[in-house]
Amino acid sequence: MFNLFSLKGGLNNVEGFFCDGVNVGMKVNDNGDGDVAFIRSDVPCDITARFTSNKFQAAPIKHYKKYPKNFKTNFILMNAKNANAMTGEKGIEDIDSIFKELKKHHNLENPIMSSTGVIGYRLNQEKITSAFSKFDYSAKNSDKTARSIMTTDRFKKELCFKIELDDGSSFTIAAICKGAGMINPAMATMLCFITTNADIPKADMEELLNEATEGSFNRISVDGDTSTNDTIMLLANKVSGAYNKEAFREALNKITFELAMMILKDGEGANKLVAFEVNGAVSEEEARKASIALSNSLLVKTALFGEDPNWGRIASTIGASGVECDDTKLTIHYDNLLIYSNEQRELDQEQEEKAYKVMKNSSFKVTCNLGLGDGSYTSYGCDLSYDYVKINAEYRT
């Protein structure tokens, strides 16, 4: 057994890790947010990462993949406003020459870069390297680091948990992340950096990060797109000497799930967070297909925004998803309210009003039971508002 506590702040709580962010003029109106940041460790860390499934992976991801398996690193450099994607070999060379400059300021072991922003432009090396004399390399400024990787995010995202084991030992796990649009189940569009001082074996890092990603970032949808830069990294410096696999699993699942919900709440122009639970499908894969079709559907998203208890769009989306289904066996609930069944196909005035009340909430659950088997899956989506269109029509300019 173990106890898990939430700590204020984020990366600052983990011993041996340092971080800072500064503004070098890429974000012009940054409201105090930075645009270049780092996370570093006193001792070289084990690292495991998951990247976008997009075939056009950005230069920083290609750069990462050049390191040998089981490499250790002591430095991650991050920037916003420019994704360094679709920049070809030059984009990778730019990273090397940035690190050549950074070496003059700090010792580096297999440094990693991570970028987010607009696709198709080479990094402005002059601006980025100008950060190196501004950084406080012994700072533990998680707040500024988290804010420096924000793009269309409305709020910064950081979390930390402390885990106390029965033998009195303890470890900490912390994370920052960014993400607001282009969130699709197949790796959300996001950067996420998780640090821990737990003494976790490399094999467990891989296994547990895969599991945590599948249970969190792979289940959220803002607009069904998948970017060139999606990255989630777990760094372990192991200095606490403490570890318990089940405790770490729970903490990592919790931290990634909560961050995923924060991304969804920050979905571009989003006002509502909705869980789409599909059960009774003939298989888990079919449940997943239907659930993700619901969280991606424009017609469902606009009905959520309009707070219209229009279950027809839910049913139609399930029918269009290609999964096995039967309208005489289907039931649909909004939270605990039965909205559709074979026996109750039309809502009366009272039921409409009850449904409308559920939909007024800033978060609720849509449960669709297909009544055919044991397959079950839940994904998470948000509404689509005027603001989504506005943000994305104007993003680059």
Next chain:
Amino acid sequence: MFNLFSLKGGLNNVEGFFCDGVNVGMKVNDNGDGDVAFIRSDVPCDITARFTSNKFQAAPIKHYKKYPKNFKTNFILMNAKNANAMTGEKGIEDIDSIFKELKKHHNLENPIMSSTGVIGYRLNQEKITSAFSKFDYSAKNSDKTARSIMTTDRFKKELCFKIELDDGSSFTIAAICKGAGMINPAMATMLCFITTNADIPKADMEELLNEATEGSFNRISVDGDTSTNDTIMLLANKVSGAYNKEAFREALNKITFELAMMILKDGEGANKLVAFEVNGAVSEEEARKASIALSNSLLVKTALFGEDPNWGRIASTIGASGVECDDTKLTIHYDNLLIYSNEQRELDQEQEEKAYKVMKNSSFKVTCNLGLGDGSYTSYGCDLSYDYVKINAEYRT
């Protein structure tokens, strides 16, 4: 050889077919549009139809499918505002009892019903049957019929072509259709009724309607959703005695393609019509996958609305579509303007301005050459505007 002429109007031009539409109060502010309409033929017609791939097919589709193969019909009854979908067995019984009433006004042979509108409500039989004494059964009122099936459509859609064959014989083909939202390649969300007096064999009707649908309605995307009611029907009364397969193929392909473009131009809140041509893919299926990903992508659609020459979103969407691709072999053109190639990854000011000019047009073509093989496919999409969200948030109410 043959000559193909466009005729004014629509269904009114085809001998032996009659049609009319009336308002029975389901559309409250109908601006002169009706909400119940019919198309009938003096002689029973051969009919072939294609329906939605949605698993929850609406009651009228289930009703149609109860007829034996190769049945003939002389009557199609249509209504807007109510889809008669997800209404169970009762929804089918309602159609039978509506036809029982209609029989008192007109002789019926295997009558067909076709509905569009909100899902999940039973038809108001009293209102619909009240149309039967209002119809002019000998009218050729294509305009009113086309307007009676409109839902969120901003304009009615009707077309007619006359084909003169070399031997001096001729036939006519005409169509009305509705559709504006929920348009997805996998059968657009729409109703389409095509009539002809050509002496076309039943087997050709099947073959050519499949081909025409694949080249038109299956290539357009407004929002990637697929409804419960999508229907396209071809009726042939054969009374002209004239037929030529190639001429009919060309006329049918032309009429369905032009109607598909009309649907797209009428896409909910849409201002731009964009062709997404993908070639150089390793197979036609891969080209199709990438092309449809582009016409469905929210980020591409909002960039079109914002008139932002942001090719990064085009590239990212291709990368996310799962097709084989390589950023060193890819080229992207907007009309004839090269926007991206391995050698030209960043646009200079002059190129940006040229690209911006192309995007100001109300229609243009995005061509992506993957540089890998011979696979080619074109689909058609539109932009996503504030109005799409407004229309779909408020649709039911």
